[in-house]
Amino acid sequence: MTSPSGLLILGFGGHARAVADVALMSGIKELRFIDVNARPNETFGPFPVLPSWDEAPSAGWSVMPASGDGLGREAQCDWATKRGWALATLISPTATVGFGATVGPGTFIGHHAHVGPMASVGTGCIVNTGAIVEHECLIGDFTHISINAAVAGRCHIGRLCFIGAGSTVIDGIRVNDGITLGGGACAHRDLDEAGIYVGVPARKMTGKSPV
Numbered sequence: 509m510t511s512p513s514g515l516l517i518l519g520f521g522g523h524a525r526a527v528a529d530v531a532l533m534s535g536i537k538e539l540r541f542i543d544v545n546a547r548p549n550e551t552f553g554p555f556p557v558l559p560s561w562d563e564a565p566s567a568g569w570s571v572m573p574a575s576g577d578g579l580g581r582e583a584q585c586d587w588a589t590k591r592g593w594a595l596a597t598l599i600s601p602t603a604t605v606g607f608g609a610t611v612g613p614g615t616f617i618g619h620h621a622h623v624g625p626m627a628s629v630g631t632g633c634i635v636n637t638g639a640i641v642e643h644e645c646l647i648g649d650f651t652h653i654s655i656n657a658a659v660a661g662r663c664h665i666g667r668l669c670f671i672g673a674g675s676t677v678i679d680g681i682r683v684n685d686g687i688t689l690g691g692g693a694c695a696h697r698d699l700d701e702a703g704i705y706v707g708v709p710a711r712k713m714t715g716k717s718p719v
């Protein structure tokens with residue numbers, strides 16, 4: 509699903525390591541991480557972590573944004589495309605992508621995740637390990653569907669959303685741009701107003717407490 513020559517992974521946080529694992533299981537042989545905070549000679553197994561883009565290989569490699577943060581991935585995608593790099597699309601061999609589903613550039617589909625038929629997952633998204641995005645869902649750019657979250661059929665999740673670990677969005681729900689749904693929450697109504705929602709059923713947090 510990506511260049512066989514090699515993959516440049518932007519960042520070296522937790523998500524970058526999950527990206528590396530999927531890349532290796534997909535048969536990619538060469539990896540480089542780029543992270544300004546890299547320590548001298550830092551590696552991930554045999555693969556170097558470079559502090560700057562200048563030392564990265566070029567021809568034939570593609571790039572994967574690996575910030576865990578949606579705005580971070582948006583900036584990484586912009587940066588790479590402005591310099592003419594091809595964005596990879598990385599889909600674990602253990603994931604399933606249904607008939608007619610589309611997955612955008614710079615998007616990561618983790619191990620054992622499922623994207624249902626006719627669903628559309630945008631640019632720079634994460635559908636993380638074990639997450640489900642069911643049939644005919646629309647997932648906006650730079651949104652993260654966290655590990656083991658379940659988005660039931662025909663939901664519309666906006667751009668730059670964060671759908672927390674193990675949370676559920678029941679069928680047909682709309683979640684507006686930029687909204688965070690906390691770990692373990694259940695959205696059973698549309699989430700329109702900007703903010704963080706937690707609990708079952710999901711309620712908006714005000715200050716530091718859910719209301």
Ligand SMILES: CC(C)(COP(=O)(O)OP(=O)(O)OC[C@H]1O[C@@H](n2cnc3c(N)ncnc32)[C@H](O)[C@@H]1OP(=O)(O)O)[C@@H](O)C(=O)NCCC(=O)NCCS
Binds near residue numbers: 689707
């Ligand atoms: C919802 C969330 C974003 C809030 O983070 P935060 O603003 O730092 O909130 P705090 O940890 O300060 O907690 C504030 C209050 O909300 C409660 N709370 C936090 N997260 C909650 C959750 N997921 N469900 C229910 N209540 C929650 C806390 O118990 C606390 O309540 P209190 O004030 O009565 O003690 C975060 O807790 C969360 O769920 N993140 C999801 C992380 C995730 O899924 N990661 C997966 C990566 S793959």
